[in-house]
Amino acid sequence: xxxxxxxxxxxxxxxxxxxxxxxxxxxxxxxxxxxxxxxxxxxxxxxxxxxxxxxxxxxxxxxxxxxxxxxxxxxxxxxxxxxxxxxxxxxxxxxxxxxxxxxxxxxxxxxxxxxxxxxxxxxxxxxxxxxxxxxxxxxxxxxxxxxxxxxxxxxxxxxxxxxxxxxxxxxxxxxxxxxxxxxxxxxxxxxxxxxxxxxxxxxxxxxxxxxxxxxxxxxxxxxxxxxxxxxxxxxxxxxxxxxxxxxxxxxxxxxxxxxxxxxxxxxxxxxxxxxxxxxxxxxxxxxxxxx
Amino acid sequence: xxxxxxxxxxxxxxxxxxxxxxxxxxxxxxxxxxxxxxxxxxxxxxxxxxxxxxxxxxxxxxxxxxxxxxxxxxxxxxxxxxxxxxxxxxxxxxxxxxxxxxxxxxxxxxxxxxxxxxxxxxxxxxxxxxxxxxxxxxxxxxxxxxxxxxxxxxxxxxxxxxxxxxxxxxxxxxxxxxxxxxxxxxxxxxxxxxxxxxxxxxxxxxxxxxxxxxxxxxxxxxxxxxxxxxxxxxxxxxxxxxxxxxxxxxxxxxxxxxxxxxxxxxxxxxxxxxxxxxxxxxxxxxxxxxxxxxxxxxxxxxxxxxxxxxxxxxxxxxxxxxxxxxxxxxxxxxx
Numbered sequence: 001x002x003x004x005x006x007x008x009x010x011x012x013x014x015x016x017x018x019x020x021x022x023x024x025x026x027x028x029x030x031x032x033x034x035x036x037x038x039x040x041x042x043x044x045x046x047x048x049x050x051x052x053x054x055x056x057x058x059x060x061x062x063x064x065x066x067x068x069x070x071x072x073x074x075x076x077x078x079x080x081x082x083x084x085x086x087x088x089x090x091x092x093x094x095x096x097x098x099x100x101x102x103x104x105x106x107x108x109x110x111x112x113x114x115x116x117x118x119x120x121x122x123x124x125x126x127x128x129x130x131x132x133x134x135x136x137x138x139x140x141x142x143x144x145x146x147x148x149x150x151x152x153x154x155x156x157x158x159x160x161x162x163x164x165x166x167x168x169x170x171x172x173x174x175x176x177x178x179x180x181x182x183x184x185x186x187x188x189x190x191x192x193x194x195x196x197x198x199x200x201x202x203x204x205x206x207x208x209x210x211x212x213x214x215x216x217x218x219x220x221x222x223x224x225x226x227x228x229x230x231x232x233x234x235x236x237x238x239x240x241x242x243x244x245x246x247x248x249x250x251x252x253x254x255x256x257x258x259x260x261x262x263x264x265x266x267x268x269x270x271x272x273x274x275x276x277x278x279x280x281x282x283x284x285x286x287x288x289x290x291x
Numbered sequence: 292x293x294x295x296x297x298x299x300x301x302x303x304x305x306x307x308x309x310x311x312x313x314x315x316x317x318x319x320x321x322x323x324x325x326x327x328x329x330x331x332x333x334x335x336x337x338x339x340x341x342x343x344x345x346x347x348x349x350x351x352x353x354x355x356x357x358x359x360x361x362x363x364x365x366x367x368x369x370x371x372x373x374x375x376x377x378x379x380x381x382x383x384x385x386x387x388x389x390x391x392x393x394x395x396x397x398x399x400x401x402x403x404x405x406x407x408x409x410x411x412x413x414x415x416x417x418x419x420x421x422x423x424x425x426x427x428x429x430x431x432x433x434x435x436x437x438x439x440x441x442x443x444x445x446x447x448x449x450x451x452x453x454x455x456x457x458x459x460x461x462x463x464x465x466x467x468x469x470x471x472x473x474x475x476x477x478x479x480x481x482x483x484x485x486x487x488x489x490x491x492x493x494x495x496x497x498x499x500x501x502x503x504x505x506x507x508x509x510x511x512x513x514x515x516x517x518x519x520x521x522x523x524x525x526x527x528x529x530x531x532x533x534x535x536x537x538x539x540x541x542x543x544x545x546x547x548x549x550x551x552x553x554x555x556x557x558x559x560x561x562x563x564x565x566x567x568x569x570x571x572x573x574x575x576x577x578x579x580x581x582x583x584x585x586x587x588x589x590x591x592x593x594x595x596x597x598x599x600x601x602x603x604x605x606x607x608x609x610x611x612x613x614x615x616x617x618x619x620x621x622x623x624x625x626x
Contacts, residue, residue: 021421240557
């Protein structure tokens with residue numbers, strides 16, 4: 001079923017969806033005066049589509065600035081930087097959550113439930129609080145030891161990288177942990193685990209070699225929500241760390257065209273990531289479902 | 292065995308916090324109106340030792356903001372706007388998404404792939420930015436003052452924040468409904484001659500009840516997160532009051548709702564950390580109580596406790612053998 005046609009169809013449907021959403025602000029811009037601007041909406045959708053076919057012609061004006069600049073060579077830098085932060089944080093979160101899951105699975109059922117409950121509560125901490133406390137922590141460390149462990153904000157030339165990645169990884173780790181522990185526990189009840197146990201394999205061996213490769217698949221398919229959550233997170237992060245990334249660019253140019261292009265620049269790499277992952281994994285196993 | 296939710300300690304802790312916040316908020320407004328205590332400076336023997344923002348003191352447990360207003364008072368006044376609006380938004384989201392989800396799950400499952408593909412595109416747009424994009428022309432006070440009243444702005448904001456999530460939620464419900472349709476008890480109900488409506492109301496809705504409550508709680512928390520983010524972007528609930536004078540005040544909220552308290556207070560993070568931290572901590576506490584309520588609810592309904600029991604029963608043979616083997620176990624059985 002995973003034919004190229006199906007993938008392309010899904011790709012274009014999603015792009016159409018993004019274009020329609022990108023035009024929404026125009027549609028709703030008159031809502032304060034109790035009117036829907038359908039005509040302008042249609043106009044702006046046409047504009048967005050034509051802009052997509054001629055991206056080289058696009059220019060943008062910084063708010064308060066006078067000069068018009070070409071969009072495209074400029075936009076690459078924030079895009080690559082934001083995606084780098086996003087993907088590093090995501091990979092870090094995935095790695096950490098699986099490590100934590102394996103550690104937790106080694107405990108008894110009672111303690112496991114306690115750990116799960118703690119993580120569950122931790123999940124309800126808002127991202128802003130995490131970012132703030134990270135900044136405060138680094139500041140106090142700096143005050144006490146005189147060593148600045150991380151750059152807490154980006155200045156013109158230097159870009160903070162390590163701390164944003166770490167901070168961005170915290171909450172997704174917790175979310176992925178919840179998914180992966182659920183998936184591990186359902187796998188644990190399957191027959192092959194009983195078999196492995198009966199031939200005398202150790203708990204850690206079963207967890208890392210047998211359960212892990214089956215459990216990871218369903219976690220991968222569920223992780224799309226986490227990425228979505230991370231995008232909003234990334235935005236706040238860029239705001240508070242003063243990083244000139246793609247999400248900040250999204251905010252600074254309130255034009256449907258720019259908005260759509262910036263969203264597409266996030267969408268396309270993620271779509272490629274998930275499609276490739278899906279193809280690879282569905283060859284390895286039956287989509288994480290029981291065979 | 293079903294227990295009442297009201298006897299679950301986790302649920303009660305969460306519920307008590309939210310109820311207390313709401314009640315004290317209404318009481319405060321009844322007794323003192325929307326007046327907040329002010330404290331500009333503290334002087335000891337005629338010498339000013341501290342001026343606003345004043346750090347937390349016994350009488351001012353959360354300190355004051357740079358204008359000398361008591362943080363605790365502002366938090367209490369703001370609680371009702373923030374919590375009630377978030378509740379309304381979460382409720383409307385679930386209420387609107389449910390029938391659409393039923394339609395998707397009942398009639399449109401053939402086109403599931405296309406619908407999910409289209410709705411998938413929502414998953415790549417950071418929600419905060421989209422909300423900012425859509426709400427900015429409504430909530431940011433233009434030069435000549437707002438063209439519409441505060442009630443209207445509240446309604447528009449609630450509607451926009453609701454409709455942004457409805458597609459995703461309906462897809463979620465649609466998948467859930469179509470999963471339920473494949474269950475055996477639906478099959479048997481169909482065989483016994485139950486009509487479409489009866490199946491929906493008597494079989495599928497009760498099957499989704501627990502999920503609905505959980506989703507409602509999650510949406511409530513998500514709404515609060517959006518409020519925080521919009522607060523950071525200085526778009527406040529019910530409109531941002533912008534000062535267009537030459538030497539202007541920072542943008543402020545028309546009510547004392549919590550996202551307005553976050554506002555641009557981040558520059559005080561080093562000098563007066565209680566100013567940005569207080570509203571965020573209260574946001575966190577509210578979200579924590581909601582998640583406690585969800586957990587308590589899951590524990591009392593079939594969910595957790597049932598699951599735990601089942602799990603234990605299935606695993607006892609592996610983990611524990613109640614009595615250690617004794618000598619008698621190894622003796623030959625006499626026939």
